[in-house]
Amino acid sequence: xxxxxxxxxxxxxxxxxxTKSQPKEMLPVVDKxxxxxxVEEAVAAGLTDILIIxxxxxxxxxxxxxxxxxxxxSLEQSSKLDLLxxxxxxxxxxxxxxxxxxxxxxxxxxxxxxxxxxxxxxxxVILGDDIMVDDGELLGSMIAVHEREDxxxxxxxxxxxxxxxxxxxxxxxxxxDGLRRVRGVVEKPRAEDxxxxxxxxxxxxxxxxxxxxxxxxxxxxxxxxxxxxAIALLLDSEAVFGRVFTHGRYxxxxxLDFLRANIELALERPDLGPELAAYLRQLVRDRxx
Numbered sequence: 001x002x003x004x005x006x007x008x009x010x011x012x013x014x015x016x017x018x019t020k021s022q023p024k025e026m027l028p029v030v031d032k033x034x035x036x037x038x039v040e041e042a043v044a045a046g047l048t049d050i051l052i053i054x055x056x057x058x059x060x061x062x063x064x065x066x067x068x069x070x071x072x073x074s075l076e077q078s079s080k081l082d083l084l085x086x087x088x089x090x091x092x093x094x095x096x097x098x099x100x101x102x103x104x105x106x107x108x109x110x111x112x113x114x115x116x117x118x119x120x121x122x123x124x125v126i127l128g129d130d131i132m133v134d135d136g137e138l139l140g141s142m143i144a145v146h147e148r149e150d151x152x153x154x155x156x157x158x159x160x161x162x163x164x165x166x167x168x169x170x171x172x173x174x175x176x177d178g179l180r181r182v183r184g185v186v187e188k189p190r191a192e193d194x195x196x197x198x199x200x201x202x203x204x205x206x207x208x209x210x211x212x213x214x215x216x217x218x219x220x221x222x223x224x225x226x227x228x229x230a231i232a233l234l235l236d237s238e239a240v241f242g243r244v245f246t247h248g249r250y251x252x253x254x255x256l257d258f259l260r261a262n263i264e265l266a267l268e269r270p271d272l273g274p275e276l277a278a279y280l281r282q283l284v285r286d287r288x289x
Contacts, residue, residue: 052098109214124139165190
């Protein structure tokens, strides 16, 4: 299994006006755009053929993973060799392809446009609003479950019951060791109607059977073609498993989590952490009554 699909065609309205003229996927988390974290995660999990689904105004994503000869020449001439190596490494992360989602019809539609590229192979879907800082551990474990069970696999996270209405909700049987057998999925149910508090988070491993299911769905929640609805149809013909995880995720589509990601990841860096920690301690002392 080598292929990953990264939907990146959204408008980023939650981060306006910053995303008026730049893709939300290019917003930096410390000093890397968020989509680079996603691509690095895919590579760490062994996926090297990556298709990014883009839309209008997303050219900066392609430029980021392409060569910039003028910049490289300038860094070399200035003897900034560490920065040069870092910039060149970005160009060589993976074999990256691009295709446009011409109409914003939802996540299910975005995944469906990858059909020709994926073909009859299993593949991962990685959502850019969720970055996982775990060296590809979660995605790698999902791929391992797929290879063992020959089935699709969803990433699942326990959330507070009142939060489940913001996610796809999975009804599952316990298999063991963080593994679940998925029996049903519903997109954004009301808290009182939810069958569990297991939220489907933005990591999926699919068999190619998901494409036939995507062909059969109709507009659902929000008037969009929902990937969750296709998974529900897939359950009629194939087994689907869930991998429960507990750490490493930042929902950077939310402003507070975006700020948290910047702070926590900066604290882990030896070049930034000590000075930032000292600043935060002083800030707390100054702001507390």
